[in-house]
Amino acid sequence: MSEIDLATFKASPFGTEICQTDILEAFEFLDDWEERYSYIIDLGKSLPAFPESEKIEQNFIHGCQSQVWLIHKMDEADKKLYLLIESDAIIVKGLAAVVLATFNAKTPDEIKTLDVEALFEKMDLIRHISPTRGNGLRSMIERVKLIAQNN
Amino acid sequence: MSNSTLNLDEIRQQFPILNQEVNGKPLIYLDSAASAQKPLAVLEAIEHYYRNDNSNVHRGAHTLGDRATKNFEAARDTVQKFINAKSRQEIIWTKGTTEAINIIASGLSSSLEKGDEIIVSRMEHHANIVPWQMAAEKCGAIIRVLDINEQGELNVDQLDSLLNERSKVLAVTHVSNVLGTINPVKTLIQKAQKNGLITVIDGAQAVPHFQVDVQDLDCDFYVFSSHKLFGPTGLGVLYGKTAQLESLPPYQGGGEMIERVSFDHTTYNVLPYKFEAGTPAISEAVSFAAAIDYFTGLDRAAVEVHEQALLVSAHEQAKNIPGLRIIGTAKQKVPVMSFEIEGLHSSDIGTLLDQQGIGIRTGHHCAMPLMDYLGVSGTARASFAFYNTLEEVDQLFTSLAKIQRMFA
Numbered sequence: 394m395s396e397i398d399l400a401t402f403k404a405s406p407f408g409t410e411i412c413q414t415d416i417l418e419a420f421e422f423l424d425d426w427e428e429r430y431s432y433i434i435d436l437g438k439s440l441p442a443f444p445e446s447e448k449i450e451q452n453f454i455h456g457c458q459s460q461v462w463l464i465h466k467m468d469e470a471d472k473k474l475y476l477l478i479e480s481d482a483i484i485v486k487g488l489a490a491v492v493l494a495t496f497n498a499k500t501p502d503e504i505k506t507l508d509v510e511a512l513f514e515k516m517d518l519i520r521h522i523s524p525t526r527g528n529g530l531r532s533m534i535e536r537v538k539l540i541a542q543n544n
Numbered sequence: 545m546s547n548s549t550l551n552l553d554e555i556r557q558q559f560p561i562l563n564q565e566v567n568g569k570p571l572i573y574l575d576s577a578a579s580a581q582k583p584l585a586v587l588e589a590i591e592h593y594y595r596n597d598n599s600n601v602h603r604g605a606h607t608l609g610d611r612a613t614k615n616f617e618a619a620r621d622t623v624q625k626f627i628n629a630k631s632r633q634e635i636i637w638t639k640g641t642t643e644a645i646n647i648i649a650s651g652l653s654s655s656l657e658k659g660d661e662i663i664v665s666r667m668e669h670h671a672n673i674v675p676w677q678m679a680a681e682k683c684g685a686i687i688r689v690l691d692i693n694e695q696g697e698l699n700v701d702q703l704d705s706l707l708n709e710r711s712k713v714l715a716v717t718h719v720s721n722v723l724g725t726i727n728p729v730k731t732l733i734q735k736a737q738k739n740g741l742i743t744v745i746d747g748a749q750a751v752p753h754f755q756v757d758v759q760d761l762d763c764d765f766y767v768f769s770s771h772k773l774f775g776p777t778g779l780g781v782l783y784g785k786t787a788q789l790e791s792l793p794p795y796q797g798g799g800e801m802i803e804r805v806s807f808d809h810t811t812y813n814v815l816p817y818k819f820e821a822g823t824p825a826i827s828e829a830v831s832f833a834a835a836i837d838y839f840t841g842l843d844r845a846a847v848e849v850h851e852q853a854l855l856v857s858a859h860e861q862a863k864n865i866p867g868l869r870i871i872g873t874a875k876q877k878v879p880v881m882s883f884e885i886e887g888l889h890s891s892d893i894g895t896l897l898d899q900q901g902i903g904i905r906t907g908h909h910c911a912m913p914l915m916d917y918l919g920v921s922g923t924a925r926a927s928f929a930f931y932n933t934l935e936e937v938d939q940l941f942t943s944l945a946k947i948q949r950m951f952a
Contacts, residue, residue, distance in 0.1 A: 426567065427899075430895075434892075434950060458890070458891040458906050458907040458922065459889060459891040460921065481889055482889035482890075482891040482892050483888075483889060483892050484891070484892045484895050484896075485891065485892075
């Protein structure tokens with residue numbers, strides 16, 4: 394569990410103001426790969442700032458082609474898990490936004506039942522979470538599921 | 545078109561995989577340094593072998609076994625000729641370059657002593673670093689590093705100051721998989737030999753681009769892979785001078801590599817079989833020979849001219865992309881261009897090129913010490929082969945410009 398204060402976590406719009414359905418609706422209006430990836434890039438740019446002090450080994454998710462960091466905090470009041478994710482690659486950040494729209498600000502029990510793969514499938518982005526991709530995205534999802542299990 | 549005499553249309557017809565669409569765009573394959581595509585001759589050789597000759601080698605008392613053995617050993621002769629080895633027994637089949645280096649490093653570790661020094665270069669692939677570290681750990685040897693300059697060329701003069709009475713092995717790559725640099729290995733080998741070092745050359749990135757003559761180089765060992773040389777995966781070549789191979793202990797025990805086995809004592813088979821325990825990769829060896837025959841049947845001079853034209857065009861057009869930095873600007877290069885673009889992550893470049901049908905490699909390219917030295921976490925790498933066209937190079941830069949606009 395991160396030492397960063399809860400307010401920093403709660404400032405994230407993902408999972409509250411921006412949910413799966415919002416992303417899916419926006420995506421439906423995009424015609425070609427250029428528009429879809431421009432949208433992913435914009436999502437990536439809109440990801441809340443990740444504390445520099447938390448870019449440490451224990452928060453690091455190994456991927457061959459890009460680096461990913463993930464921290465979490467449990468709000469004992471509402472019993473929800475709050476997540477922050479960072480990557481050095483913008484598209485990975487954009488895809489992390491999709492992950493956060495799904496899992497952020499949810500209870501561990503909710504996270505266990507939520508399916509992000511179906512969403513990636515609908516968005517025709519499923520290749521990004523295939524086991525052969527070394528971008529750490531799949532490990533990112535597994536890490537979130539693990540955190541939910543341990544909380 | 546380039547001014548070479550290569551008929552690219554004809555050549556591309558020999559590589560059926562190139563004729564497809566990826567993500568709705570014509571495939572542009574710029575990752576041959578990771579694995580090269582296979583000509584029809586290779587595909588046909590694999591099928592022919594399994595349809596007609598499949599059998600174990602050196603064993604069967606029957607016709608198929610004889611045919612398989614004959615073709616398998618003929619492939620060894622093809623490789624011998626390809627690199628101009630003195631004798632066929634100097635050609636050992638391995639799983640690949642990596643296994644070949646492991647065989648050498650593991651074998652030499654039994655004769656190296658504590659404090660002995662192994663020299664590798666800053667630009668080595670992990671496959672030419674880690675086996676030496678493992679060997680060093682076993683025998684107490686020390687790894688010394690030959691450095692590079694800003695262009696990505698080896699600091700040849702530094703070798704003189706590295707060499708001392710404890711220096712025992714020099715292991716360097718002929719061509720850098722990241723930078724494309726062609727190293728002056730002959731000079732390095734001569735310097736090392738004067739000091740009595742054993743020389744090991746990683747030729748994986750060299751043999752697909754220019755002719756290699758191991759007798760002219762006079763190295764003790766030279767290793768490379770089939771799959772980067774238009775042949776099948778799972779097969780590599782370990783060339784070693786006979787005397788070196790004789791004194792190197794076997795790597796694995798089992799069938800084929802023995803002469804006589806009893807529970808008291810086992811005597812090993814002669815070269816090259818001493819290093820070929822178990823049933824070898826037969827169809828791979830046979831079809832690899834087809835790859836070499838195809839490749840050497842091309843006008844090699846024209847191949848080099850064409851590949852250099854691809855590289856020159858890429859370097860020229862790179863100037864038109866603001867913020868693009870080429871990593872590796874050695875004077876002697878194979879057609880490999882590593883680069884980074886300011887503000888863009890290599891993985892983003894790779895993803896968005898893939899959307900446009902273009903396959904490149906991104907990341908650390910199994911050369912983390914080099915990445916650390918360059919101060920980058922990874923690069924994007926476009927690597928070309930003779931079947932690539934100048935139009936494909938143009939398309940790479942059109943696509944890169946488009947990506948840059950998407951991030952603007």
